[in-house]
Amino acid sequence: MESRAPETGIKVIIVGAGFAGLTAAIECYRKGHDVLVLESFPILKPLGDIISFGPNAGRIIARWGNGSVASQLRPISIRNKELKFYKYDGDYITEQKVPPQNPVTPVFNGHRGEIHEIFFEHAKKIGIEIRLGCRVLEYVEEAGRAGVRVNGETIWGDVVIGSDGVRSKARELVLGYVDKPKSSGYAIYRAWFDSAPILADPLTKHLVENGDTHTGWLGPDVHFLAASIKDGKDFSWVCTHRDEADIEESWSFPGKIEDALKVIDGWDPVCRRIVELTPDCVDWKLVYRDPLPTWVSKEGRTCLMGDAAHPFLPTSIQGASQAMEDGVVFATCLQLAGKSNVATGVRAYEQIRYARCRKAQLLGEETRDMWHKADFDKIKENPDSIKLKRDDWLFLFDVEKDAYERYEEVARELEGKGEVSPPNVVEVAVPTVVAA
Ligand SMILES: Cc1cc2nc3c(=O)[nH]c(=O)nc-3n(C[C@H](O)[C@H](O)[C@H](O)COP(=O)(O)OP(=O)(O)OC[C@H]3O[C@@H](n4cnc5c(N)ncnc54)[C@H](O)[C@@H]3O)c2cc1C
Known part of the structure; x- marks a missing residue:
């Protein structure tokens, strides 16, 4: 079903069962944390249309359920050989070949609702508790714990993830002010x-x-x-x-x-x-929205994830993939921090993710401008100039391996800045890579 590290005793409350929330849930489960997911939708509906998961996200998916999730996604994903480009009037420009599928870093482009259902069912199958029809009305935090108010009760955990999308409510607590998307x-x-x-x-x-x-x-x-x-x-x-x-x-x-x-x-x-x-x-x-000053609350017990932290332009083709990377890094940092050092783990998550995520976010603006401000005379001379970037730093990155490798250094750095208690890195067996 799913591999699982020894239990950490850390209770993680996840608000929002989008791709960020579900990935965080599955990864937290894999890394031994207790997970509760709260989602405002009363029933699962196959909403949306086309969405893309790059090879960096495919690497994460390929590890789930010993490859079974990737196998379910393959038949519902696009299997084109190239992307053909035309000028708006119909003049052919060029084509960009699609690299052959690699089972370790597969790519999935398909219907958001159908892909989402597969993630959702996998999370349920491995035993993650997902409560639908639970709209979180308020995020709360005290020394040593964080919680949410929902359906007339307050649910407390060691840490709360606000993966509640582009109109996130969690931002109020994390930022200390109401921040509206533009x-x-x-x-x-x-x-x-x-x-x-x-x-x-x-x-x-x-x-x-x-x-x-x-x-x-x-x-x-x-x-x-x-x-x-x-x-x-x-x-x-x-x-x-x-x-x-x-x-x-x-x-x-x-x-x-x-x-x-x-x-x-x-x-x-x-x-x-x-x-x-x-x-x-x-x-x-x-x-x-402009980049937020932080994704983590003062107490270090509530954090933002996915679109709540960093909405992407679709031209980056990385919104869902970066949301997934967030979940992996969060779960890994928490595992290495241990229950007695949750705030360190949460801050390390932000530290590890922030710059890479911003770099990927900027790609969306770059591609949009490259296409929308296209000079067709110049493109005629160099048709390759309008091809999508497929940089190794983005696509070939193993976010889990990187988090395991960098956590201790990042935690020490944070300690040096006086932002956290001394790092207390828990010894864990780093999982071996499983190919799909
Ligand atoms: C209905 C819908 C359709 C979409 N369609 C597409 C698409 O076709 N193509 C595309 O590229 N992207 C689409 N997106 C956006 C895409 O899913 C995200 O950009 C990306 O996957 C990052 O996911 P996320 O989990 O951070 O955010 P989201 O996918 O937005 O998920 C956030 C989740 O949080 C839940 N939530 C919000 N507030 C609360 C609350 N107070 N309490 C409890 N739960 C809450 C929401 O119901 C939602 O399920 C869609 C998003 C949604 C919600």
């Missing part, structure tokens, strides 16, 4: 549907008839990505464009196909036909 200046029309109409249309059938494809069109301050998944049976597209809408109340609305068509007025007929054939779409306002 508009990124962009929004995304997005859709996922059965590909039958795409297959039936002579203009678009090449996108699905021979299995999975991935295609991008680049235009002035707009980009459009279309993918077919499950051997061409499902179809998904996203269209990122300027939008300064107020996001005070909500950031996801039903979209209008005619509005999406206005954004790509005069574009390649293939691209326009995809939208015309789409049954319905979502208008997803891209929420962003």
Whole structure:
């Protein structure tokens, strides 16, 4: 089922069962902590559309359930050979080959809801307690413990993770003030549907008839990505464009196909036909925020994780992957810190994650600007310039190994700054890498 280190006796309360919360839960279980997950949704629904997990996240997934989670994800993930790029008017630019799948660092791109269900079921299967319909109303902390108020009671633990998404409530306690997300200046029309109409249309059938494809069109301050998944049976597209809408109340609305068509007025007929054939779409306002000064509360017993700590632009293609890395580092640091030194472990988690995460976050802005401000004359001379970056520092990183290696040094550094009690590194057997 799942490997588990000796019990640490540390009780971790996790708020939010998104990819950050579920990964933290599974990793905390693996590292011997007690876990309770609280999620506001009353039932699990397959929400969302396309989402990506890079090789750095695949490495984490491949270790779960002795490879069984990765095996379940494979058939529902895209299996394209390349990503083809076109100028908005239909001029072909170039293609970027997809590297062959590596079982140690697999890549998964598929439907968020379907992938989420597999994570969720794995967490349940290994015995993690997940309480649905539990909306946390307040985060509380006292010396030596942290808790949450939910459904009229206060639940206490040794540490609380606020993995409660982009509109996190945990931020109030961690930062000491109310911090609102801001508009990124962009929004995304997005859709996922059965590909039958795409297959039936002579203009678009090449996108699905021979299995999975991935295609991008680049235009002035707009980009459009279309993918077919499950051997061409499902179809998904996203269209990122300027939008300064107020996001005070909500950031996801039903979209209008005619509005999406206005954004790509005069574009390649293939691209326009995809939208015309789409049954319905979502208008997803891209929420962003400046880097937070800290992810950890004063007492070191409450921390932020995933989008609550660092929302990503989709052009980084790392939002979910970085959320997963957070969970691994957190669980590892806590294991090495031990129950008597929880605050050290939590601060070390932040210290280990912060700079790497910020670097990955900036990639999203870089890629967006590279595509949205594309100079097509220059691109003609160097088509490779618009390809997605696949840097080794990001993709080939083993976040678990790194955390085991760096924890002691980081804990000592923190002690030097007078921020924590002396590091008390618990001796643990570092798990061996399991390939899927
Ligand atoms: C409904 C939904 C659909 C999404 N669709 C897509 C998509 O199609 N493509 C994509 O790239 N990204 C999508 N995302 C975002 C993506 O999942 C995240 O960017 C990324 O995976 C990081 O995950 P996270 O766990 O930090 O945050 P999230 O995935 O946002 O998860 C946060 C969780 O916390 C829960 N929560 C929030 N407040 C409370 C509270 N007070 N008490 C208890 N629980 C609480 C939420 O219900 C949610 O389940 C979606 C997110 C959501 C919530």
